[in-house]
Amino acid sequence: MSPRLLRAVSRGWLAVLGLLTVAVFVLVLIPAKDAVVPTRFKYGLVFDAGSTHTSLYIYRWPADKENGTGIVSQVEACSVSGPGISSYADNPAGAGASLKPCLDRAMKIVPAEQQRETPTYLGATAGMRLLRMENSTKAEQVFAEVSKAIGEYPVDFRGARILTGSEEGSFGWITVNYLLETLVKFSFAERWEHPQDTEVLGALDLGGASTQITFQPGVPVEDRNTSVFFRLYGTNYSLYSHSYLCYGQSQALKMLLAALHQASSSAQISHPCYPQGYQENITVAELYDSPCAFSGFYHTLHFLNLTGGQSLSSVNATIAQICSSSWEQLQLLFPTASRTQLRDACTASSYSLTLLLQGYKFSHTTWPSIHFVQQVANTDVGWTLGYMLNLTNMIPSEPPAAVTGLPSCSWIAATVLLAIMLILTFCLLAATCCQRNSSGYEHL
Template sequence: MGSKAKAIAGLLAATCVCSIIALILSVVNVKDVFLPPSTKYGLVFDAGSTHTSLYIYRWRADKENDTGIVSQVEACSVSGPGISSYADDPAGAGASLKPCLDRAMKIVPAEQQRETPTYLGATAGMRLLREENSTKAEQVLAEVSKAIGEYPVDFRGARILLGSEEGSFGWITVNYLLETLVKFSFAEKWEHPQDAEVLGALDLGGASTQITFQPGVPVEDRNTSVFFRLYGTNYSLYSHSYLCYGQSQALKMLLAALHQASSSAQIIHPCYPQGYQENITVAELYDSPCAFAGFYYTFNFLNLTHQQSLSEVNTTVLSFCRRNWTELVQSFPKNLNYLHTYCSVAFYILTLLLDGYKFNEHTWSNIHFSRQAANTDIGWTLGFMLNLTNMIPAEALQHVKGHQPGLWAGAVSFLVLAVVAGLVAVFLHCFWKTK
């Protein structure tokens, strides 16, 4: 055998040896590996009576007992009033949403935008508009749907929520954030906390107010009975919404009642809702309600969100209401937009909670006035998103074969050497044959 033939044979032998070594390294110490779950995103517009906000949420695709572990990424406040204020300019309602949608498109990865469920839920402001003029309400919803539909998202509709939905979704948010529904245990897994105290939820908006809790007795009215299954556990709730008893509408009723006082001897009390289920008393059914939205903002201004006694609350409210207006303007120059409402709204809140919901000096200190929990806004949108994840199929973790980095690098190196040796052998063979 000539020297040329020996050289080619040697290169082919090196190719075989390197290939065998690469094969051995590629199968040594191979392990089953599950890739981290992908992340899902969701967008929910809260179209309230006085303003609209867009909340951006995300959760892991594998979920826990069919429900996602959802976290808030960001909240975007829409400029201008609530969409019900655009009754005579429906197109303006749609246009007002676009800056927040543009912001969301910068946060949600482009490759996931078309599969991102997007909703708009309108609350009491639109309920009132629908009662006053259903055609205008439909036009507003059509325009906001058109605006959202121009973006590359999985838009699933704009609709007016039932009052019981608004209240019960708020209840889910409160209890999820305070870890009474699911909690990450010391065993490093998500579990239903067995001894957690489930809280009630008190929501005060501009046009309606909601009360929701888990009752210990059957709920008589089906319209106030709500059922959920979250993280493998069933929940039966009592949820009642009182339209026109939000703080803005209640103040309008109060002014109307004052104007009628001189001409009518019998006036229905304008400051608290009627029709509360009589055999359900708040105090005996749950000990620690969470009061948010309008309840929090007014009492936070008065520095009354630290579970002060009812006596101290009354004293503070009376003291504030007795102050001279000129003095208040000088003391709170940054709060002029709402300064004139704090006194009347504070009295309305006291009347609503004491006369309407029957809290007293013994149960008052159990009320928690909160805006956020776990750095997340308290409202109905997070509860809505959590419940929605029940209907979005979970994704199984992707299963792959894994190598140690050193072995994988070695296998690749020997494979490269085998390819190089083989190519050199072919080149030399062709070159010498031509010569």
């Protein structure tokens, strides 16, 4: 190529480069738009240390909360092997060791970079309440060992403590109503709102060592011991919540055995639930709403297939049939059940029914209003979710991070033009070098 032609081509490339440069500047000067970075999730761990077993629940919620409270969802539940931590009174170290497999599981779920900021709690219920009444020193030793075990993991451990009966009941009430969307609901306007004209439900919880009843009464609760106040999603709730220690299923069966033993001998059994025969009248105000019955109520009656809306007459007839069956007949009716389930089927179901009818005063008229549930929306019904929801009120919210930038189409166009500019610049430099080399050879 002659030098004159090469210069002409170079001038043409320079003109194109100039035009491309102007185009890139125009694209860059297009008004920028605000974009929201995807919300970061926070995680929380809650141990439910019940009287008969312990479970670890892993929760998460968007860092930007709704009216101060998180929209919490259950990620996974891990059942701890062995009995409840109160059973380790003579082996406190065993209580701590029992928690580690579930903690190991949680560490695989919570992102490593968020583990040290993940709040972790252990709440003990009626089993530890009884142990503390029997031997406070042993109870403290158990708590020390479980705290030591959890402290070995890179989490924000915020302590192990005994929940009061009212706390256990009221947190269960929060769980039920949150899952049934009576506290907050995602509206057609695509935002979280407090449902209007939606009646909240009561909560009936039956554990191993205690039973709880919680509901929102139509009149103020005068007894401070049974009055609970919450503020969730910008709305205030005043509840009645009463826990009856020793009226849990396991303790009720033990009381029955103790009464039979004492009736046949002069021996006196020392235990908080039956020092001289436990006496407490279960009296409760009239329920103003439909209740959800869970935990022991559900498991006991579900075993007999009585949680599907059967009438009270049908429930009575089924339990009567079970209680009049022989061991061989029970084995034929429930071929896959364990010996413990078969042994307790009559007593446990009879007790649950008696507690609901004679204790909580349900009748043929009000029985259909009871909803027996284990899960709602793939989430376990219990106190832990309500506990986590309430705690998110005290965990700082993180507003969505916003960035300012060009629309994606402008970035793509600018990137393509810049690539073309680089290619043309490279070609121009290469041509210039070739021209110089040719000029050098001509002078030789």
